[in-house]
Amino acid sequence: MNIMTLVNALPGSVAQGLIWGILAIGVYITYKILDFADLTVDGSLGTGGAVAVVLIVNGVPVPLAIVCAFLAGCLAGLVTGLLNTLLGIPGILAGILTQLALYSINLDIMGQANTAINVDKYPLFMSLRFIPMTILKGVIVVALLIAVLYWFFGTEYGFTIRATGCNSNMARAQGINTKKSTVIALILSNGLVGLAGGLLAQYQGNADVNMGRGAIVIGLAAVIIGEVFGELILGKHLNFSGRLAFTAIGAIIYFIVIQIVLWLGLSTQNTKLFSAIVVAVFLAVPYIKRASKNSFRAAAKKSAGNVNEKGGSENA
Amino acid sequence: MLEINCIKKTFNAGTINEKKALNGVTLKLEEGDFCTVIGGNGSGKSTTLNAVAGVWPVDSGSIKIGGVDVTGLCEHKRAKYLGRVFQDPMTGTTATMEIQENLALAARRGQSRSLKWGITKQEREEYHELLKMLDLGLEDRMTSKVGLLSGGQRQALTLLMATLKKPHVLLLDEHTAALDPKTAAKVLELSDKIISENKLTALMVTHNMHDAIVHGNKIVMMNNGRIIFEASGEEKKKLTVEDLLKKFEEDGGASTINDSMILG
Ligand SMILES: Nc1ncnc2c1ncn2[C@@H]1O[C@H](COP(=O)(O)OP(=O)(O)O)[C@@H](O)[C@H]1O
Numbered sequence: 143m144n145i146m147t148l149v150n151a152l153p154g155s156v157a158q159g160l161i162w163g164i165l166a167i168g169v170y171i172t173y174k175i176l177d178f179a180d181l182t183v184d185g186s187l188g189t190g191g192a193v194a195v196v197l198i199v200n201g202v203p204v205p206l207a208i209v210c211a212f213l214a215g216c217l218a219g220l221v222t223g224l225l226n227t228l229l230g231i232p233g234i235l236a237g238i239l240t241q242l243a244l245y246s247i248n249l250d251i252m253g254q255a256n257t258a259i260n261v262d263k264y265p266l267f268m269s270l271r272f273i274p275m276t277i278l279k280g281v282i283v284v285a286l287l288i289a290v291l292y293w294f295f296g297t298e299y300g301f302t303i304r305a306t307g308c309n310s311n312m313a314r315a316q317g318i319n320t321k322k323s324t325v326i327a328l329i330l331s332n333g334l335v336g337l338a339g340g341l342l343a344q345y346q347g348n349a350d351v352n353m354g355r356g357a358i359v360i361g362l363a364a365v366i367i368g369e370v371f372g373e374l375i376l377g378k379h380l381n382f383s384g385r386l387a388f389t390a391i392g393a394i395i396y397f398i399v400i401q402i403v404l405w406l407g408l409s410t411q412n413t414k415l416f417s418a419i420v421v422a423v424f425l426a427v428p429y430i431k432r433a434s435k436n437s438f439r440a441a442a443k444k445s446a447g448n449v450n451e452k453g454g455s456e457n458a
Numbered sequence: 459m460l461e462i463n464c465i466k467k468t469f470n471a472g473t474i475n476e477k478k479a480l481n482g483v484t485l486k487l488e489e490g491d492f493c494t495v496i497g498g499n500g501s502g503k504s505t506t507l508n509a510v511a512g513v514w515p516v517d518s519g520s521i522k523i524g525g526v527d528v529t530g531l532c533e534h535k536r537a538k539y540l541g542r543v544f545q546d547p548m549t550g551t552t553a554t555m556e557i558q559e560n561l562a563l564a565a566r567r568g569q570s571r572s573l574k575w576g577i578t579k580q581e582r583e584e585y586h587e588l589l590k591m592l593d594l595g596l597e598d599r600m601t602s603k604v605g606l607l608s609g610g611q612r613q614a615l616t617l618l619m620a621t622l623k624k625p626h627v628l629l630l631d632e633h634t635a636a637l638d639p640k641t642a643a644k645v646l647e648l649s650d651k652i653i654s655e656n657k658l659t660a661l662m663v664t665h666n667m668h669d670a671i672v673h674g675n676k677i678v679m680m681n682n683g684r685i686i687f688e689a690s691g692e693e694k695k696k697l698t699v700e701d702l703l704k705k706f707e708e709d710g711g712a713s714t715i716n717d718s719m720i721l722g
């Protein structure tokens with residue numbers, strides 16, 4: 143185990159983390175703001191990748207292809223949103239349905255399971271062959287997105303989404319069309335996921351029908367890790383833009399950790415197992431913390447303690 | 459201002475859980491009327507208010523607010539006519555948003571929302587003054603998340619939000635029932651003050667017969683999804699708790715009454 147192999151691999155983890163950070167920010171919008179566990183993500187990431195790669199290969203300018211990846215993601219979010227609000231399908235199921243449908247659609251878009259794209263032939267926006275440039279551009283894109291989202295969620299429109307996510311009864315009583323705000327949030331979120339897919343495909347040099355498998359778990363991991371670190375470092379001063387920034391940082395930390403465990407000898411095929419365990423642990427910790435403070439066993443112990451004390455004083 | 463015309467509502471029709479919650483409720487409120495609603499548990503008080511708010515469509519009958527027939531409008535479209543405060547202090551506000559942001563949401567009730575800032579500087583100053591009126595010190599915590607407030611503070615804030623933009627009708631559904639007696643009295647007093655100062659038309663459900671007699675200029679009593687007694691003006695002022703109990707007995711509703719309604 144040569145430490146240098148790890149050190150050399152870290153810039154790549156940062157670059158990857160930044161791209162997945164865009165996805166994680168999308169997940170933050172649904173999971174944290176809208177309170178909607180949206181599994182569309184596993185499909186819309188691939189859609190963004192497929193759309194971007196196929197368009198670029200067919201001669202469409204790269205920036206335009208990236209915009210189209212974003213829009214394709216938006217469309218996926220729209221479908222989930224309509225399944226949920228118009229047809230009354232529960233959120234998780236609506237996401238799963240769209241995700242499944244997208245698997246076929248992604249194959250249709252590419253006409254094959256994997257489409258390669260060569261950075262030597264096309265002026266790609268980012269690539270693992272140019273990692274420093276990718277990191278620089280990744281930071282700029284993430285910063286721009288955070289600025290735009292900070293603005294958006296501060297607008298009247300953004301307020302309606304936040305209110306819908308937290309208390310839809312209250313939102314409706316304030317005249318907010320909660321179905322509409324749900325759909326808009328899903329569109330926005332999956333748009334970002336599509337964008338992440340478009341960038342990720344360029345970065346790794348191909349779009350693959352399986353590239354989104356487990357993406358939601360990585361997104362959640364980033365959100366949760368980011369939250370833990372954000373609160374640890376900034377505490378009370380962690381505002382909305384800080385939370386978004388830490389979500390992207392969470393994604394970077396996630397990929398660095400993955401790199402480290404790979405270096406320590408975890409096999410590549412087990413990274414998804416590792417991710418699932420990490421997310422399960424992070425999700426469970428707050429619950430267990432609360433439960434241990436508020437458990438029957440603790441109550442029984444305290445009650446037993448009181449009886450003993452009383453008994454003791456009586457004897458004295 | 460509010461015309462409820464023979465509305466009926468059956469929940470879970472055709473199942474073993476079928477429940478006729480409203481059996482033809484008719485009620486008319488003039489502008490400035492403050493009507494209290496009493497009745498036993500399950501008599502249809504909340505259901506009546508929910509029908510007005512459009513939580514679901516009624517089976518038959520009609521509802522007019524300020525002359526507009528709103529029977530066919532869904533909840534968020536009706537919101538522009540209504541201010542609402544709920545029994546559960548959690549329901550009326552958004553916990554994860556700031557006090558001032560909650561007020562800003564309420565200030566735009568019934569307006570189409572755009573990409574303008576959700577709250578302006580001028581609004582902040584206005585809200586500061588309004589919150590002072592509550593006398594709860596909330597004016598110094600405008601950027602605190604509402605989730606940090608106590609139940610009473612949240613109800614007071616909800617009341618302010620419900621009346622920030624003058625509603626055609628203010629709906630109060632046992633909005634003090636979840637509060638401790640002292641806080642409940644304070645919130646009720648505040649409600650009275652806001653209603654009279656703004657000359658609001660209000661419909662207030664209360665669990666407490668004494669409160670129902672003391673507040674407002676009109677009272678209705680419900681049982682089994684119907685209004686079984688109605689009084690206003692001088693007639694209402696003369697009512698006593700005993701009178702109301704007798705009315706209940708006459709209608710066979712006495713069993714739905716519990717001590718808290720009498721004792722407060
Ligand atoms: N959404 C609903 N679905 C089914 N039953 C309901 C619903 N809302 C109210 N009910 C029933 O209608 C009856 C009247 O309820 P409600 O109006 O809440 O009574 P209260 O007078 O105590 O406010 C009760 O039997 C209640 O269980």
Ligand SMILES: [Mg+2]
Nearest residue numbers: 503504505632
């Ligand atoms: Mg009720």
